Amino acid sequence: MRANSPGPPLNLKIAMFNFNAIYALLLREAKIFFREKERIISILVSPLLFLFVMGRGMVSGTSPVAGFTYQQFIFPGILAMVILFTSITYGLYIIWDKRLDFLKEVLAAPISRSTLFIGKSLGGMLGAIIETFILLIIGAFFILPLDIVKVALCLLAAFPVSYMIVNLGLTIGAKMKSMEGFGLVMSFLTWPLFFFSGALFDLAAAAPYIKLISLLDPVTYAVDIMRIIMLGRGVFSAWTDLGAIAGFCLATTYIGVTSFGKLQQEK
Amino acid sequence: MAAIKTDNLVKRFTEVTAVNGISFDIPEGEVFGLLGPNGAGKTTLISMLATLIEPTSGSAVVAGFDVRLQPLEVRKNIGIVFQEPSVDDLLTGRENLYLHSMLYGVPRPEIGPRTDKMLDLVNLADRADSLVKTYSGGMRRRLEIARGLIHEPKILFLDEPTLGLDPVSRQTIWGYIGRLKAAKKTTIILTTHYMEEADNLADRIGIIYQGRIIEMDTPANLKKKVGRDLVFIKGAVNAQAVRGLSFVKSVELEEGRFRISISDSGRNLQALLNSAGAIEEVEVRPVTLDDVFMKFAGHQIKNDVENNGIFQRIVSAKATRK
Numbered sequence: 001m002r003a004n005s006p007g008p009p010l011n012l013k014i015a016m017f018n019f020n021a022i023y024a025l026l027l028r029e030a031k032i033f034f035r036e037k038e039r040i041i042s043i044l045v046s047p048l049l050f051l052f053v054m055g056r057g058m059v060s061g062t063s064p065v066a067g068f069t070y071q072q073f074i075f076p077g078i079l080a081m082v083i084l085f086t087s088i089t090y091g092l093y094i095i096w097d098k099r100l101d102f103l104k105e106v107l108a109a110p111i112s113r114s115t116l117f118i119g120k121s122l123g124g125m126l127g128a129i130i131e132t133f134i135l136l137i138i139g140a141f142f143i144l145p146l147d148i149v150k151v152a153l154c155l156l157a158a159f160p161v162s163y164m165i166v167n168l169g170l171t172i173g174a175k176m177k178s179m180e181g182f183g184l185v186m187s188f189l190t191w192p193l194f195f196f197s198g199a200l201f202d203l204a205a206a207a208p209y210i211k212l213i214s215l216l217d218p219v220t221y222a223v224d225i226m227r228i229i230m231l232g233r234g235v236f237s238a239w240t241d242l243g244a245i246a247g248f249c250l251a252t253t254y255i256g257v258t259s260f261g262k263l264q265q266e267k
Numbered sequence: 268m269a270a271i272k273t274d275n276l277v278k279r280f281t282e283v284t285a286v287n288g289i290s291f292d293i294p295e296g297e298v299f300g301l302l303g304p305n306g307a308g309k310t311t312l313i314s315m316l317a318t319l320i321e322p323t324s325g326s327a328v329v330a331g332f333d334v335r336l337q338p339l340e341v342r343k344n345i346g347i348v349f350q351e352p353s354v355d356d357l358l359t360g361r362e363n364l365y366l367h368s369m370l371y372g373v374p375r376p377e378i379g380p381r382t383d384k385m386l387d388l389v390n391l392a393d394r395a396d397s398l399v400k401t402y403s404g405g406m407r408r409r410l411e412i413a414r415g416l417i418h419e420p421k422i423l424f425l426d427e428p429t430l431g432l433d434p435v436s437r438q439t440i441w442g443y444i445g446r447l448k449a450a451k452k453t454t455i456i457l458t459t460h461y462m463e464e465a466d467n468l469a470d471r472i473g474i475i476y477q478g479r480i481i482e483m484d485t486p487a488n489l490k491k492k493v494g495r496d497l498v499f500i501k502g503a504v505n506a507q508a509v510r511g512l513s514f515v516k517s518v519e520l521e522e523g524r525f526r527i528s529i530s531d532s533g534r535n536l537q538a539l540l541n542s543a544g545a546i547e548e549v550e551v552r553p554v555t556l557d558d559v560f561m562k563f564a565g566h567q568i569k570n571d572v573e574n575n576g577i578f579q580r581i582v583s584a585k586a587t588r589k
Contacts, residue, residue: 018372020369020372021369021370023369024365024366024369024370025366025370027366028355028358028362028366031357031358031362032357032358035357036357102353102354102355102356103353104349104353105353105354105355105367105370105414106370107319108317108319108342108347109342109367109370109371110339110340110342110343110370110371110372111339111370112339
């Protein structure tokens with residue numbers, strides 16, 4: 001649509017949830033996710049490189065947590081990385097939907113934008129949870145023995161974490177015009193979010209400017225809560241982590257629903 | 268009750284007014300054809316009626332609901348077949364229909380039977396479980412029509428339903444629309460820039476140009492006004508005698524040859540040629556959209572010279588073709 005058009009009627013932007021529609025949207029995402037098996041594998045490649053090449057390669061690197069190797073130390077961080085990458089990529093995929101006109105169908109349907117947004121978010125969470133589970137299993141066998149409770153807690157924590165990051169991806173995806181921006185988002189958002197999160201080092205011992213930036217990084221709290229669950233030690237308390245994650249969830253829901261309210265047919 | 272009623276509907280974008288004050292009533296059960304060149308405002312008009320974009324001013328009531336105030340109600344009561352296919356490539360045909368039914372609130376026990384019925388209607392039953400990305404253009408369009416109908420809308424919007432299709436697929440689609448029309452349950456709004464399509468299917472045609480409806484009538488009446496066939500004759504034509512013939516609508520001298528509009532070339536060509544005089548070259552063709560536009564929009568186009576509008580491009584394309 002050409003610039004400066006006022007968008008769809010107001011009543012579409014704020015309205016009730018339609019649970020049948022959310023279920024249908026989620027089902028669609030699930031079917032597509034399982035049909036594109038290459039995507040399931042390819043998204044795990046960089047986390048596995050970090051985990052097994054960097055994690056093993058840095059044998060001289062001392063682990064910040066006593067009793068654990070460096071590889072074991074970064075494992076919770078890499079778990080957060082998988083959620084980050086899967087969720088952002090999923091969110092940005094909405095640009096494809098826009099380009100290929102699939103989005104038209106749902107934009108024209110009698111559902112509110114909040115319904116559409118939540119359906120999309122849940123679809124993205126599903127992918128992130130599955131990737132998290134695969135990596136947890138790999139890690140439990142090769143890196144850090146985990147009991148069923150820890151695995152369950154990690155998966156549970158993955159829900160709000162993936163939710164806030166999917167929302168972030170969807171918001172950016174809704175605003176972006178073309179897939180060319182994809183690389184920019186990866187360079188200027190995804191990688192910084194990952195590096196400042198303290199996934200690869202101990203934040204407590206980091207330079208002050210890193211500490212400062214990391215406080216604003218939602219992934220920091222995701223890494224920390226995973227570390228508390230798996231290693232029993234983090235930088236913040238579990239309640240701080242959960243509180244921050246809840247805050248980011250609320251904020252990203254708000255900006256996400258707002259950006260979906262403005263979303264309309266490209267042609 | 269009118270299925271659609273618009274009152275002075277306007278849509279203005281920053282640099283262009285796409286729809287510029289359209290008012291019409293479309294009675295229930297009518298097939299209404301919106302005929303116009305690309306950029307005339309057809310899709311923008313439909314997008315407003317389908318609540319995809321908000322009007323700048325004016326009002327529209329669709330299926331009894333105001334497009335501004337009750338968009339969700341409007342949406343439940345309409346079906347849309349988009350200009351470019353919007354079926355989901357990554358799902359099968361059946362899954363597309365299921366997703367759509369759920370989004371439009373079709374009661375769950377009815378989804379299965381209705382899906383089968385619709386797939387039968389558009390002859391896709393045997394390919395229902397293949398991914399849509401393996402479908403041809405015609406199959407996609409058929410699936411899209413099935414999808415537009417599965418929630419039993421009161422009004423169906425078809426935006427250029429046969430654009431880019433081969434002649435066989437086009438005939439098939441016309442067949443479906445014809446059957447729908449015969450059932451008289453659904454009001455159909457059809458946009459097209461094929462005169463033939465509008466002629467075959469529509470009860471009434473609105474000619475839209477630069478955001479305005481410049482003429483609205485039945486296909487038969489429109490044709491009567493323009494003539495059905497054009498005969499171009501080069502030679503020493505006795506224009507006076509030709510004008511005197513009852514079936515001749517107009518005679519004009521155009522680039523060294525006579526452009527004669529007649530009502531039926533099949534029946535009257537011989538008589539025309541007999542009266543015409545010495546003939547060097549004859550060309551006969553049916554009236555096209557261009558001609559209808561020249562008739563109804565011709566005087567407007569002359570006023571639009573400074574605007575460099577779409578029509579000048581058509582006119583210059585016509586000129587260079589010779």
